Amino acid sequence: MRKTLSLTFCCFSLLPLAALAASYDCTRASTAAEIAVCDNPDLNRMDEDLAVTYRSLLDRLPSRQAARLREDQRSWLVARDSCGADVRCLKARYQERLARLNEY
DSSP: OOOHHHHHHHHHHHHHHHHHSSOOOGGGGSSSSHHHHHHOHHHHHHHHHHHHHHHHHHHHHHHHHHHHHHHHHHHHHHHHHHHTTTTTHHHHHHHHHHHHTTOO
């Protein structure tokens, strides 16, 4: 009985990790695009890569450029969300954004 309880607890403790696979909490995904990113391993990975690149840029850019980058990111999120659940469109948006961030 004790072994079963321990195993059950262990399994339940892993659930939040799956919910946080993207750069945001997938249990709180509200748009079709966010849900699609959480459901697709390739998009999920792209989202994580983009988040790391974006955060790295914010940390090293002067405040004026960082503010501009934040504005660009908000605009990009609108463009990403306009894809809805279209995986091909989302992949294209992520590829474009990663390329753009790598130009900084």
